[in-house]
Structure formats: C-alpha cells, structure tokens
Amino acid sequence: MRVSNLVAGAALALLSPMVFAQAQTPEAAAERMQDFLSGFEDLGPGYAVVAVTADDVLLREVWGERRASTGAPLTADTPIYIASQTKAFMGLLAAQLDAEGVLSLDTTLADHWPGVRFPEGVNPSDWTLRDLISHQVPVSADLIVILEAYVTRIDPADYPRLIEAVMTAREPGFDYDNLGYNLYGAILETVTGRTWQDWLEERVFDPLDLEHTSARTSDFALDAQSWNHIWTGSETGWFEVRPKTDAQMQSAGGITTSPNDMIAWLQMNLRGEGPAGSGLTEAIVSEAHTIAAEVSREARNAYELPCYGYTLGWNVCDFEGHTLYAHGGGYTGARTMMAFSPDLGVGIGVFSNSDNMTGWLTSRTMIQFLQFVIDHEDADRWSARRQELYPQRIERSLSGRLERVANGRDNPVYGDWSWAPETSELSVYEGVYSSEAMYAPVTVSVVAGQLQAAWGDYRFTGAPAQTDVFGLQQHPLDEVLPLQFERDEAGEIVALSYEKARFERR
Known part of the structure; x- marks a missing residue:
C-alpha cells in the first residue's frame, strides 16, 4: 500500500x-x-x-x-x-522549563545530588544540566544506559546509589551518549515530582497538537x-x-x-x-x-x-x-x-x-x-x-549477520549443541533470580517448550546447548550469548550467570 x-x-x-x-x-x-x-x-x-x-x-x-x-x-x-530523536524534544522541554524557572539548566549536579560521590577527578559542582544534555559531562555508566533503554525504569531515588556504584570517568570533551538525558530526566522528576513523560505531554505534545x-x-x-x-x-x-x-x-x-x-x-x-x-x-x-x-x-x-x-x-x-x-x-x-x-x-x-x-x-x-x-x-x-x-x-x-551468529555458536562453552531436554527438564530452571548490582531481576520461564529469560522487560529465548547452558538471543540474528546455571551440592539450581553477572535464585 x-x-x-x-x-x-x-x-x-x-x-x-x-x-x-x-x-x-x-x-x-x-x-x-x-x-x-x-x-x-x-x-x-x-x-x-x-x-x-x-x-x-x-x-x-x-x-x-x-x-x-x-x-x-x-x-x-x-x-x-x-x-534517539527523543533528545530534540527533551531539549526543547528543557529550554522551556529553564525559561520558566522550573528547572534551571545552569544548576549543577552538586546542587541536585549533594554528597553523592562521583568518580575521582569529576567535580559535580563543575557540571551543569546544560552540560548533561549536550553530552559534555565526562562520565560513563553503561549499566544505567542499558537499564533505561532495554530493561526497566530506574526510580530517580535510586540514581545516587547507582552513580556511586557503576559510574566511571571518561576523557573530557563531547561524547554522544544517552546518560546525560537519563540523568536529566531523573533530576527533573526529583525536583518537580512529575515524570519527564508528563512534562513532555503537557508542554510539547499537547501545545503542538501532536x-x-x-x-x-x-x-x-x-x-x-x-x-x-x-x-x-x-x-x-x-x-x-x-x-x-x-x-x-x-x-x-x-x-x-x-x-x-x-x-x-x-x-x-x-x-x-x-x-x-x-x-x-x-x-x-x-x-x-x-x-x-x-x-x-x-x-x-x-x-x-x-x-x-x-x-x-x-x-x-x-x-x-x-x-x-x-x-x-x-x-x-x-x-x-x-x-x-x-x-x-x-x-x-x-x-x-x-x-x-x-x-x-x-x-x-x-x-x-x-x-x-x-x-x-x-x-x-x-x-x-x-x-x-x-x-x-x-x-x-544479512550474510554478515548470519556469519556472526554462526561464529558465536562456536564458543566452546556450548559444547556440541547436542543437548535436547524435554519440557519437564527445562522446568527446573524456572524462577526469579536477583542481583543487587544489576538492579532488575531475571525471570526464567518455559513457554511452548522453550526456555525464556527476561531481565526486567528485556526478553530472550534460550536454545539448549549442553546441560545447564543455553545460548540466548533476542532475535534470530542477535549475537548468541551464554546463559549458565549453577547447582549446589544437592543438585538444585541456585544461580545463573549472564554477561559476567551472577544472579541468585530467590
């Protein structure tokens, strides 16, 4: 059509x-x-x-x-x-809220998060909200970016803890990243008690009749x-x-x-x-x-x-x-x-x-x-x-993506991919697994005979490789990554590991 x-x-x-x-x-x-x-x-x-x-x-x-x-x-x-075109809408909102005195772009990170320990060499008093949304604050926090984009909403009250736990310093200068906008959104909700979504709807979408x-x-x-x-x-x-x-x-x-x-x-x-x-x-x-x-x-x-x-x-x-x-x-x-x-x-x-x-x-x-x-x-x-x-x-x-998938399957951790468990065998892995460091839990379930894993709302399908090891993909051309389960001395499943992170079974 x-x-x-x-x-x-x-x-x-x-x-x-x-x-x-x-x-x-x-x-x-x-x-x-x-x-x-x-x-x-x-x-x-x-x-x-x-x-x-x-x-x-x-x-x-x-x-x-x-x-x-x-x-x-x-x-x-x-x-x-x-x-990411969202950033232009957020930038317009930030300019309006600055002009109206709701949230000044010239306030600093220290003004909003006093006492929060930023990485060594990064003084939060030196960096403003304007710097945040123009990608100039020299910090990185991959976990925060991944959580917000793929996994779950981070409660703004949890940002100080995550900043201290996972943020690192990077080289000074412009470096395009989602992080500054994530931090601005958390500060906006902390200051006003309203989410960035509500502000956008009221100040940008509705006035433009979108x-x-x-x-x-x-x-x-x-x-x-x-x-x-x-x-x-x-x-x-x-x-x-x-x-x-x-x-x-x-x-x-x-x-x-x-x-x-x-x-x-x-x-x-x-x-x-x-x-x-x-x-x-x-x-x-x-x-x-x-x-x-x-x-x-x-x-x-x-x-x-x-x-x-x-x-x-x-x-x-x-x-x-x-x-x-x-x-x-x-x-x-x-x-x-x-x-x-x-x-x-x-x-x-x-x-x-x-x-x-x-x-x-x-x-x-x-x-x-x-x-x-x-x-x-x-x-x-x-x-x-x-x-x-x-x-x-x-x-x-397509040829390149298929080749990368095939190369990923060659990882020795998967063995020869010969394991073919029954649905009843897969059910022992079902449950909720948590890690304080990774913020959101992983939920494992069996759907239509396939193992499904969800880190928050980020969903994957697990293909059985060898006992207690699955190859996870979000889609058929996604890089295959290992999901490995851990057993105790009695043979019970007690934890899983994914991307170097360990989640314990609740």
Whole structure:
C-alpha cells in the first residue's frame, strides 16, 4: 500500500524533462524525491518520508505495513518509535522549563545530588544540566544506559546509589551518549515530582497538537502501533519485534510519533516558534537550537557530513555550505531520521520499521532530498547509485549477520549443541533470580517448550546447548550469548550467570 500527497501545483514546475533536470524549488525537489523513492523495489515492511517548508507539506509518502504478520497498513497517523530523536524534544522541554524557572539548566549536579560521590577527578559542582544534555559531562555508566533503554525504569531515588556504584570517568570533551538525558530526566522528576513523560505531554505534545505522539506506548493500542522488523532471509522472512513497554521508554529515546505529527514538529522548528499560546516562544526555540557543545568536523557520524556542534538535542552540520540540524534514531528493528535547514527553508523526516540496512537508507534519503533542493550537479547520478546499492547492502548485511551468529555458536562453552531436554527438564530452571548490582531481576520461564529469560522487560529465548547452558538471543540474528546455571551440592539450581553477572535464585 502506498499513500502519496504532494503540494498542489508542484507538477506545474515539471511540464518538461528539461525543467525536471533543473529543479531548484522545494516543490520541484519533492517531485524528484518521489521519483527517487519509487526506484526502490522493496522498502518493506514499512517506510515513510515527509518533507516540508515552514508552511507547506511538500511530500507525504507512506509505504507498506506497520506489522508484517498481519498486513495492517502503515499510515501517516501510525505511531512509530523514533528512539534517539527523543533528545530534540527533551531539549526543547528543557529550554522551556529553564525559561520558566522550573528547572534551571545552569544548576549543577552538586546542587541536585549533594554528597553523592562521583568518580575521582569529576567535580559535580563543575557540571551543569546544560552540560548533561549536550553530552559534555565526562562520565560513563553503561549499566544505567542499558537499564533505561532495554530493561526497566530506574526510580530517580535510586540514581545516587547507582552513580556511586557503576559510574566511571571518561576523557573530557563531547561524547554522544544517552546518560546525560537519563540523568536529566531523573533530576527533573526529583525536583518537580512529575515524570519527564508528563512534562513532555503537557508542554510539547499537547501545545503542538501532536495527537499520535507519546512517550508511553500504552497510550496506543498494540495493533495500532508500528512494530519493528528484522529481515532473516527469503525463507524465514521478517522477525517481528514487539513495541517497547512503558518501562523501556526512556528520556534519551522514548517517543513514538507519526509521519503527520513529524510534519508539525519540523514546521515548528523551521518557524522558530510554536503556535500562539503554546508557550514555545521564539526565545525558547532559539535556546534549544543554540550550540552548547563544539564537535570536531572530522568526527564520524550517521549523516556522513561535517558536523560542528550539538545543541539541546540537535546535531548541527554543514551541508554544502548550508546549516543543517539533524538527529537520527535507531533501535532493534527500526531506523529513523529527521533534519531541517533554516538556510534552505526545508525539513525532512524518514521512518523505517526495519533495520534492514535502513540506517544507511534513511540518512541517504535525507541527503538525497537536500541534494535535489540545491540542485546538486551529481544529484541524479547519486539517486541512481543509491537505488543500485541498497539491495546489495541488504544482501551483504544479512550474510554478515548470519556469519556472526554462526561464529558465536562456536564458543566452546556450548559444547556440541547436542543437548535436547524435554519440557519437564527445562522446568527446573524456572524462577526469579536477583542481583543487587544489576538492579532488575531475571525471570526464567518455559513457554511452548522453550526456555525464556527476561531481565526486567528485556526478553530472550534460550536454545539448549549442553546441560545447564543455553545460548540466548533476542532475535534470530542477535549475537548468541551464554546463559549458565549453577547447582549446589544437592543438585538444585541456585544461580545463573549472564554477561559476567551472577544472579541468585530467590
């Protein structure tokens, strides 16, 4: 299924092949973009592209299905998970709450967590909330990031303990990470008694009339949302990844939005202010767009552009001499991208509900549109080349992922994979296993004859390898990791080990 909506009159600019070749207006660029997108044989399960000016919709293309197994169509109002693009929404919220005196961006970590021991060499009095959400505080805490993104919601009251237990110092300077936004969200709830989700809904989603946008997946029926997908090959097809739970929706990557709502969001950013009465004033939007951290132009990034700054949630890049604000989003089975250029007066949002080399495709879709807008001399050549490269990249990606899975299975810990236990044998592993250091418990169950393990809401299937050892995967192309059970002298299961962490059976 494909839905197309182009601005009225755009076709008038394309009455001849000569005019097509010399497209320079945003409307004509959108026509060329439609032709580019039509040149891909398969963008499944679902793909959507919107392009706008501050006042007009240039392009609204929506293909395919929101869930492959049901055939339910992807529409312009389907909520799609946009992962790290959440940071730009959070940055706008932070600028507004700062302007209103709710939570100052110039307060420090020491102001909010006095007495908390940060890593040696990191003085919490030196680092502000603005530094947090521009990726400048020189700390790392992988466990916190993993917990928030995949496992469970961390109670803000537990942050001081986790900071002291798992945080380490890193080299100074800009370093993109989810951690700063996670810390900001915890501080916001501690100060105000309200979650970042509630604040976003009240101060950003509702004022912009984003009806199909939320920081909670429970706000939408499960079947109304876009599911994520992983291509496993022509024989086995698409593996479906269920939408995140509310507990996995975190302040660095926890929003679902629709193509239509992305239109409104991009237009607001191009206008530089929200609607009258929204509270999103020109000064607040300008603050959210102001560079807070300098970035090396030589650093690699998802946009393959020289990017030189980071604002409160946007990468600031150079596209052929034009300023471009951009941010991507990636998660298991989905890739998305959004960007706008005040210089060129256009914005674009790209959605894919698979990770079938779509990280590359979404960024190239964005760049292709911008090349059409400026009438780049190589735009048509690159259009044809990208159409040619995409299926080749899909094939190479699948081959590489299958090879990595096979290599993972060669780990000696698995033996020869000859163990074939009955369901009754698997039941001895069922139970709840906990580790104070790992925050959330692991629950082991047997479903339809298969061992299932869930660390909080992060779910895996365990394939039996040898007695007491399973190979865990979240999906068929996931890296195989060992889950090992431990017995006492009486032969009873007392603990499990996963990723160097030990969980004791309750």
